[in-house]
Amino acid sequence: MDAEQLGVTELDERSVLTTRRLTLAYDQSLIIEDLNLAIPAGKITVLVGPNGCGKSTLLRGLARLLKPKHGVVYLDRDSIASLSTREVAKQLGILPQSPIAPEGLTVRELVAQGRYPHQGWIQQWSQDDERFTQEALAVTGMTELADRSLDSLSGGQRQRAWIAMTLAQNTEILLLDEPTTFLDLAHQIEVLDLLCELNQTMGRTIVMVLHDLNQACRYADYLVALHQGQIFTNGTPKDVMTEAMVRSVFGLESRVIPDPVAGTPMCVPISRRIRERRC
DSSP states (O other), X not given: OBTTTTTOOOOOTTEEEEEEEEEEEETTEEEEEEEEXXXXXXXXXXXXXXXXXXXXXXXXXXTTSSOOSEEEEEETXXXXXXXXXXXXXXXXXXXXXXXXXXXXXXXXXXXXXGGGGGOXXXXXXXXXXXXXXXXHHHHXXXXXXXXXXXXXXXXHXXXXXXXXXXXXXXXXXXXXXXXXXXXXXXXXXHHHHHHHHHHHHHOOEEEEEOSOHHHHHHHOSEEEEEETTEEEEEEOHHHHOOHHHHHHHHOOOEEXXXXXXXXXXXXXXXXXXXXXXXX
C-alpha cells in the first residue's frame, strides 16, 4: 500500500525514510510519541541526545524491528509494515547495539550473513555474494582476521566485523546504533571516515546514533537532537549545535566554538568545578 492510499500525499520526495505521528513503546512505557521525521536521501543523519531519550528505540522503529503503537514509517513511499522482510532487508541494513552472534562463528561466516537477503531457494552463493563479502572485509580491515573466531577478537575488532556484515548487505540505507562503540579513537575516526566515503562516493543514506557531539557535527549533514522522546530540534549541525540546545537537552553548560580543524561547531563542556572556580 502506498502513501496516497494511506492518506498521506505530501511525503518529501527527497526523503527515503519518513515517520508520521510515530509512537513507540516497550510494553506500556512510551519512549517515542507522535514523532514526525524525514531522513534526507543520500545524506548522513546523526541522532544525538542523552541516555534514555529514545535514539536507539527510534532506530529500531525505522528498521521495523519494533512495531509502532501508533503512526507509520515509510520506506520511500511505501509503509514499511506492508513490505516483506526480504524486501526491507534488500533496501535497509541495521547494526544494533551489542549484537550477538552464535558461538564459534568466524568473521567470514558473520560477514557472509549480510548476503542472505539476496539469496533464494534457487540461487544460493553467487559471485556477487563473494565479491561484496570480500570488499566488506577489505574496507573494514578485517581480511587478515577473516578466519578467526569472533570470540577470540577484541571488542573493537568484533565491532568492525559487525560493520563489515552490514556493508556486505549492500543496501542503499544504513542504520547504525553507536557504530564506534568499543573502538579506540583512531579506529573511531577510521570507521566514521569509511561511512563518510560510502556516503560521498556511493550515495549511501546513513543514519547513526553517536554520543560524541563533536564527531556528530563533523560527520553529519543533518543532525537530530532528541529529548524525552521528542525532536527538540533538527537541521544542519550549525543550526542545531548551540549552547542553548546543549543546556536544554543535556543539562550542561558549554561553549560552542568553531572546530579549528573542520570548521564545524565544537562543543566545549563547562564542568561544575570550573564554574565554581570562575565564581
